[in-house]
Amino acid sequence: MSGLDNAVLELSSRAERGIRSPLARCGSLAPVGMTIYWGQVPPVPGREGQLTAQKFNPKLKSSPAQSSPPPVARGSLWLHELKSRVFRNTRTLRVWLPPEYDGWRDTRYPVLYLNDGQNLFEATTAFAGVHWQVGETASRLISEKKIAPLIIVGIDNTGRNRVREYIPYRSADPRVIGPQGKRYPDFLLREVMPLVEKYYSVAKGPENTGLGGSSLGGLITLYTQLAMPGVFGRLLIESPSLFVANRRILEECRTFRDWPFRVCLGMGTQEAGQAEKDEKIVNDARELGTILRAAGLDKRWLKMQIEEGAAHNESAWAARFPAALEFLYSSPGSQGREPQS
Numbered sequence: 001m002s003g004l005d006n007a008v009l010e011l012s013s014r015a016e017r018g019i020r021s022p023l024a025r026c027g028s029l030a031p032v033g034m035t036i037y038w039g040q041v042p043p044v045p046g047r048e049g050q051l052t053a054q055k056f057n058p059k060l061k062s063s064p065a066q067s068s069p070p071p072v073a074r075g076s077l078w079l080h081e082l083k084s085r086v087f088r089n090t091r092t093l094r095v096w097l098p099p100e101y102d103g104w105r106d107t108r109y110p111v112l113y114l115n116d117g118q119n120l121f122e123a124t125t126a127f128a129g130v131h132w133q134v135g136e137t138a139s140r141l142i143s144e145k146k147i148a149p150l151i152i153v154g155i156d157n158t159g160r161n162r163v164r165e166y167i168p169y170r171s172a173d174p175r176v177i178g179p180q181g182k183r184y185p186d187f188l189l190r191e192v193m194p195l196v197e198k199y200y201s202v203a204k205g206p207e208n209t210g211l212g213g214s215s216l217g218g219l220i221t222l223y224t225q226l227a228m229p230g231v232f233g234r235l236l237i238e239s240p241s242l243f244v245a246n247r248r249i250l251e252e253c254r255t256f257r258d259w260p261f262r263v264c265l266g267m268g269t270q271e272a273g274q275a276e277k278d279e280k281i282v283n284d285a286r287e288l289g290t291i292l293r294a295a296g297l298d299k300r301w302l303k304m305q306i307e308e309g310a311a312h313n314e315s316a317w318a319a320r321f322p323a324a325l326e327f328l329y330s331s332p333g334s335q336g337r338e339p340q341s
Helices: 001-007 014-020 020-029 132-145 158-166 182-200 216-227 244-254 275-294 314-329
Strands: 034-040 076-084 089-097 112-117 151-155 209-214 235-236 261-270 300-309
Touching: 001 034, 020 151, 076 182, 089 132, 089 182, 112 216, 112 235, 132 151, 132 244, 132 314, 151 261, 158 182, 158 216, 182 216, 209 216, 209 314, 216 235, 216 244, 235 314, 244 275, 261 314, 275 300, 300 314
Parallel strands: 034 076, 112 151, 112 209, 209 235, 235 261, 261 300
Antiparallel strands: 076 089, 089 151
């Protein structure tokens, strides 16, 4: 077994043999209301057309939301345990499949990877009980034909190690000793993405692959693009912590030219709640926008929103997510543009 397989989802041989085809069927058969599976093999249709599931590891605990899925989200949410060799820890990956998902056929789906996965799909796991409503938003945009069906992967942070994993530089503000953020691109490329591509029907290539996050999650998204160009073709950067390490990320962006197909940048005017700090934060965001435009990203490829009165919280990011997702994954103009060189 390869080192990659050792780092990814642990499955029983029975589950591993049949995971792709049954998994594909579950999305298209899912009832209204998002169904959540934790520690289970993919469900198969029962006699009345309802979904049933069989546990492959009874020691794994069920998600608190499994018995009462959000009433307005559709599709299905699969929770996988990922044991990382890069960071030497364990976290949850949350894979949302659209209702149309069907891996029995040749259909391959674009994928969006988002940091801080526990804040995306469920209030029960989100910070302060507020989530981004990712499942609800994606379901609505797909049903309205504003975007094509896609897979969205939430990558959980690891709590106390979040700051170190999301910051790639030594920093005095916030104070970080032993930053590990430079490992994050490798973590995505060697562990997260191969797991998803192995078990799900994913369309590959930068034109089909996006990455996003907020706050420090936005910072590490931006850093990953600099460190690993040509992998992600769509970036969602919400309220990025550009001030870290004396704004070093902005300096590195100035000389970078290999930007993706589309970039969505969002920031509020009351992120810190203090006028002087808020002004600096907004100015940093505007400077990043200027850098991106100078690199060749015009309004067709760059969406920038400075939202008046918006704070630094999940509610603000949830409110901006529908427009961001539509911009990043809408069909018109999404083909035919190459990354800047």
